[in-house]
Amino acid sequence: MLLAKSRRENPRQAAAGILARLDVADICEPPEIAGAGFINFRLRPDFLARQFAETAGDPRLGVPLAARPRRILVDFSSPNIAKPMHVGHIRGTILGDALARVARFLGHDVVTDNHVGDWGTQFGKIICGLKHFRDDAALAADPVPELVRLYRKVDGDETLLQASRDELVKLQGGDPENREWWNRCVEWSRHAFEEIYALLGVSFDRWLGESFYNDALRPLVDRLLRSGVAEISEGAACIFFPDDPALREAPCLIRKSDGGYLYATTDLATIEYRVRELNRDLLWYVVGAPQQLHFKQIFAAAAKMGLPAAAIHIPFGSILGENRKLMKTRSGENVPLRDLLMEGIDRARRIVEEKNPDLPEREEIARAIGIGAIKYAELSQYRMTDYIFSWDKMLSFQGNTAPYLQNAYVRIRSIFRKLEAGAQAGAGEFAFAEPAEFALAKKLFQFGETVPQILNDFRPNILANYLYELANAFHAFYEACPVLKSEGAIRRTRLALCDATARVLEKGLGLLGIEVPARM
């Protein structure tokens, strides 16, 4: 029909023209034209069996490599030092990790970078607090909450404003004592972050925080002023975009009138480093939707600087609480991410213990299920949608949830455990007969076309929905087609379907950053 449109033909006539020149007799039954100009192909069972044998033997499970591999940098997560990670970080962290995994699998050269917020005016207050009010026992036990307490104490006390400013100036000037306090803050926070990333199974190739670019800011601004990319306006160094209607009245400020540098300055230095030093030609910023204007500005600025790379902001919506407001604790604080993850694991553990009390490795299973449920709830829907966080929904273990998919995998593993060692089905032709077998095989073929689609618009939910349909097709097959009790080519076919399903589920969930337990 697309062809008919471009040629201004009647869609049904175009379809007839295609069929007249098409020879697919060895693949399917004679095609039929239906509706407005659709062509229906009915695959022949022998073709399906041949095709399945090929796909089932493919280590990539039918997923093609990218025709044009890129050198991609994925910027995601980026929490702030001296603050606990909270629910606000979970979407970006999970989404960025999944997109990086998918890009790698498709053959792109991927570098992940955690651009932590380790520099800024808040350190004046924190250092001031550390010098005068610190509780060493609390710092030793759990430093980040103590840093938060100190920041709040100083922040709420107007008599300490000047002292905080002085500490900040000393830090920026390289004062050794303040520098040492700052270093410790970074270390403390990094440990707290690593604990959470370990729970989530997320890792980064680089941790180049904002402070990494400090020395680059002044030369960068000077250079941009000299080259005319930037100009002074009302005392501040700005980049203007007169040719861009969206940015005509939104210049990008890169130096304040007091000489200080800004968020945008660091980000520009970061882009330059990523392109020139890390040799990236495509930058992905997985950052919340509210920052869309900011990225539009710095990308336009980078273009004016002539940096040879494409940069894409991949925005996402918010997580809301049951009251449809931004998710907070009862006292109005951000929900610490660690608490959230531990609660997910606890809930999963209780359910596993109730359902299946004799399992070994219960801790690992609880982690795979609890964390998997949280990740799947995020990744199974469109990233721009604001969504309501609900334990009961994501851990109900019914319907379109991670445990449902994991359960399909577990059932397959169970079959293979029961298959005695010498009793493998052996090589030979496959034989398809039951509708449930056809349906499952056809679903398996679709994996190869589904995975690359994710990157069209950065939508892991396409893969999540596919995996759900695959698990659904498997469960139906499992009900209708006994595997171990069948014989000969039938048994061989069913075992191969099980094996291929397990591998696609494991790979597909793995691309989403979700683990599959062997039992549950």
Next chain:
RNA sequence: GUCCCCGUAGUUCAACGGAUAGAACGGAGGUUUCCUAAACCUUAGAUGUGGGUUCGAUUCCCGCCGGGGACACCA
């Protein structure tokens, strides 16, 4: 005021411009001497509103209504 995002069953979410708008939860009904019933099967129920483009619009364009967000010296 300008710009961006979102409006789909009671609820939470899907649908490169394609066929009868898919699921899940919740509702109603059914399935287990059989590989994990965390499952399967059946069933009722929805595109905010008005135009336009198209053979065809949830999707693209314009207006309106409703919700959220961003808009020079914070990050």
